[in-house]
Amino acid sequence: MKSFTSLKLLLSSVVILFTLQACGGEEMSENSEDDTPIxxxxxxxxxxxxISAYYSNTATLEAEQEATVVSKVRGIIEEIYVEEGDMVQAGQVIAKIEDDQYQIEADRAKATLDRLYNDYQRNKELFDRELIAAETFQNSQFEYESQKATYDLAQLNLEYTSVRSPISGVISRRHVKAGNMIGTDQPMYRVTDFTPLQAILHIPEHEMSKIRNNQRAELRVDALPNEMFIGHVERISPVVDSETGTFKVTIYVDETKDMLRPGMFGRVKIVYDTRxxxxxxxxxxxxxxxxxxxxxxxxxxxxxxxxxxxxxxxxxxxxxxxxxxxxxxxxxxxxxxxxxxxxxxxxxxx
Structure with a gap:
């Protein structure tokens, strides 16, 4: 009887053990499902x-108006009135060439002109009174008019000794110094107008349908990476270059903030649509x-x-x-x- 009781207890223990193992396995299985990585x-x-769509390209800034000032007469530079960086107005005298010789030539031409004018007036009176031949009167008239042209030219050369700026802008380069001997048509200054500055783009022909006049343009330059400048499309060439397959677009920079200069390299974006x-x-x-x-x-x-x-x-x-x-x-x-x-x-x- 005791043996049967002991056997019964042993079997119960085994059943309990297997039950506990089974429960532990289920818990492990549930835990494994929860181990998915986060x-x-x-x-x-x-x-x-x-948001906008845009065409982007690179360009070098240029001044739309720029002029090279050249000497119109030969002579020694007497005075230099402006330096690089100075603002000048159109017609302002910026240099002076010695004018002694041109003044003498103008005075001599004027004296000859006065003498021929008197001869012309006297012959005109005689011709009106039919006291001289028509040929004599006409010769005096031609001589007077020819000398008047000579005098006007002498006066013009005298005026050219005062070198003037042809446009308003900034002196961007000076080529000469006081005391230099300068010849006719020799460069003396370069004058640049910074308003407006422009960027010339050569855009592929397949973009032509997107670009229109007055579209907004955004410009950034390498020298000022944190600044953005606003401009617009000013001109669009109506023809496509057959060699490059591009057409020319001119961008005007509307606001330079007095920071942009000709020659700066920049990146231009033309905004052609905004949603x-x-x-x-x-x-x-x-x-x-x-x-x-x-x-x-x-x-x-x-x-x-x-x-x-x-x-x-x-x-x-x-x-x-x-x-x-x-x-x-x-x-x-x-x-x-x-x-x-x-x-x-x-x-x-x-």
Whole structure:
């Protein structure tokens, strides 16, 4: 009897042991299901705003009006009145050439002119009274008119000894010094008008339908990386260069902020279309695979992959035409570790 009781106790212990082991296995199985990794990601919400499409190219700034001042007479430079960087007005005297010789020539021409004028007047009176032949009168008239032209030329050369600026602007270069001997048509100064400055673009012909007069243009130059300057399309050439397949577009810079100078190298963007109040997401959220584009959308701490259709790209943002709703959260950093329905933990971006 005691043996049977002992056997019964032993069997009960074994059953209890197996039951406990089975329960422990179920708990381990449940724990293993909860061990799915949680992936940290950064997110951004779908927002609304304006986004533009633009054509971008590089160009060197130029002054639309620039003139080289040359000497119109030969002589020694007596005075230099302006230096590089000085502002000048159109017609302002900027240098003086010695004029002694030209003054003497003008005085001599004037004396001869006065004598011939008296002869002409006397012969005219005699001719009117029919006391001299017509040929004599006409010869005196021709001599007087010829000498008048000689006097006018002498006066003009005398005036040219005062060198004047042909345009208003800034002296951008001085080629001569006081005391130099200068010849006719020799460069003396270069005058540059900084208003307006322009950028010349040569744009591929397939972009011609997008470019119009007065379109907004944005300019950034390497020398001033933190500044943006606004301009507009001033002129569009109506012909395409058959050798390069491009057409010429002239951009005027409307506001130089007194910081831009001719010769600066810049990047120009012509804005040819703007969509207002459109959906946008950061460009870093978009995954491009073959011809398809998609994003990961966060919902209830899970990441779901959704295909989208994008439009314009501007800076760090991209337009979403369809596939997303306002306010949805998309993954911007961490997509490479995600699969559809992955568990995620949203972290704040620094």
């Amino acid at each position: 992936i940290p990601v950064e997110v951004s919400s779908v927002s609304r705003g304006n 207002e109040n459109t959906r946008m997401i950061p460009k870093s959220a978009v995954i491009s695979e073959d011809l398809a584009q998609s994003v990961y959308v966060i919902k209830d701490s899970l990441a779901f992959k959704k295909e989208i259709q994008t439009g314009y790209t501007n800076g760090s943002n991209v337009e979403v035409i369809n596939g997303l709703d306002d306010g949805e959260m998309v993954v911007t950093i961490g997509q490479g570790s995600l699969q559809d329905s992955s568990k995620v933990s949203v972290i704040e971006s620094l």
